[in-house]
Amino acid sequence: MFDVKSYLLKNQFLATVVIVCFGWLLLQIKDILLLLFISFILVSAFVPFIRYLRSKKIPNVVAIIILYLLIIAFLSLLIFPLVPFMLSQFQLLLEHFPKYVSQTFHLLNIRTNENQINSIASSQVNSISQSAFSVTTGIFGGLFTTLTIFVVSFYLLLDHDSLKQRFASLFDEKDQAKVITVFTHVEERLGAWLRGQAILSLSVGLLAWIVLSVVGLNFALPLALLAGILEIVPILGPLLSSIPAIIVALSISPALALIVALAFLVIQQIENNVLVPKIMERAVGLHPIVVIIGVIIGGQLAGGLGALLAVPFISMMTILLRSSKV
Numbered sequence: 642m643f644d645v646k647s648y649l650l651k652n653q654f655l656a657t658v659v660i661v662c663f664g665w666l667l668l669q670i671k672d673i674l675l676l677l678f679i680s681f682i683l684v685s686a687f688v689p690f691i692r693y694l695r696s697k698k699i700p701n702v703v704a705i706i707i708l709y710l711l712i713i714a715f716l717s718l719l720i721f722p723l724v725p726f727m728l729s730q731f732q733l734l735l736e737h738f739p740k741y742v743s744q745t746f747h748l749l750n751i752r753t754n755e756n757q758i759n760s761i762a763s764s765q766v767n768s769i770s771q772s773a774f775s776v777t778t779g780i781f782g783g784l785f786t787t788l789t790i791f792v793v794s795f796y797l798l799l800d801h802d803s804l805k806q807r808f809a810s811l812f813d814e815k816d817q818a819k820v821i822t823v824f825t826h827v828e829e830r831l832g833a834w835l836r837g838q839a840i841l842s843l844s845v846g847l848l849a850w851i852v853l854s855v856v857g858l859n860f861a862l863p864l865a866l867l868a869g870i871l872e873i874v875p876i877l878g879p880l881l882s883s884i885p886a887i888i889v890a891l892s893i894s895p896a897l898a899l900i901v902a903l904a905f906l907v908i909q910q911i912e913n914n915v916l917v918p919k920i921m922e923r924a925v926g927l928h929p930i931v932v933i934i935g936v937i938i939g940g941q942l943a944g945g946l947g948a949l950l951a952v953p954f955i956s957m958m959t960i961l962l963r964s965s966k967v
Contacts, residue, residue: 675946676786680793682953684801685832691798705798709791730863737860738885744892823964827957834953841916842872845879845908849886852904856897858890868905872912873949874936879909931955 667674687708694704797804805824809817846869853861868882883905891898932952939951 671943675943675950676790677793678950678954680790680797682831682835682950683790683794684797685828685830686835687794687798688801688828688832691801702799705795708798709795727863727866730860731866734860734863734885738888741889741892745888819964823960826964827960830956830960831953834956838873841912842869844916845869845872845912848908848911849882849905852908853886853901856890856900856904858886858893858897858901860889864889868908877933877936879905879912883909 690708691701691704694707695701699707805821808824809820812820846865849868850861850865853864858864864882864886867885868879871878871882874881883902886901886905887898890901932955935951935955936948939954940948943950
């Protein structure tokens with residue numbers, strides 16, 4: 642019987658051609674692969690809930706339908722009604738931000754041309770808004786893409802156990818038990834990451850909103866929402882989210898800016914010492930340098946969506962590489 646693997650290992654030129662062609666193919670279908678990866682992450686996060694409902698003697702299909710109805714109800718009742726208000730607040734913040742930057746420079750006694758500052762600040766804000774829009778549209782941008790992700794997730798949940806067995810059957814019989822174990826470990830890690838990230842973003846955003854509202858800072862809600870969204874970006878997110886709030890506060894007074902800076906520092910300490918160890922340590926467990934490099938590479942290869950998915954992808958690859966050595 643012809644052994645393709647052995648032949649390729651002996652013929653290095655042909656093996657190189659195959660690897661290059663395979664890499665080219667992956668780049669061509671990277672959008673589809675990202676869609677499948679997002680669907681797999683959603684399934685990994687939903688599996689414990691489905692198993693809980695099934696333990697209550699609820700059929701698998703009914704359990705999945707209940708989950709989707711809860712998601713639709715959450716989006717329809719709590720998220721979608723707030724979107725127009727959130728967008729209007731962000732629009733106002735973006736419109737006033739150049740003025741805050743200009744006032745901050747004056748407060749710091751930095752001599753510059755005010756018109757030039759406004760021009761630069763406006764261009765940067767427009768760039769940020771366009772980037773934010775492109776990232777948002779990249780994630781949720783088409784109704785077709787969003788529906789596709791949820792439909793794919795639905796069928797992955799529907800045939801979850803059988804698909805896992807079929808995937809394991811592609812390997813030698815002696816390795817199938819190990820493959821299922823590794824597959825389950827990957828699912829647990831990715832599901833824990835998504836659930837933990839949602840809790841972290843909500844917690845940081847809520848803490849920022851409470852603090853900024855208490856000190857009476859303008860645009861407390863969009864600034865807090867920005868803090869929650871940027872929490873998705875590991876390591877750098879909390880630092881980046883504090884800069885706009887400090888600039889807005891500094892345009893009012895240095896004392897308020899100091900209070901806001903200290904508040905974000907306290908929030909970051911709570912995140913690093915309380916929330917992350919309790920929520921994300923087991924889910925990620927990666928060195929910060931690895932995370933930063935991964936986010937940069939992911940952003941370079943697939944834009945904002947690639948940066949967001951870099952951490953779960955690295956976590957998955959870490960598990961696969963460790964399992965291959967056992």
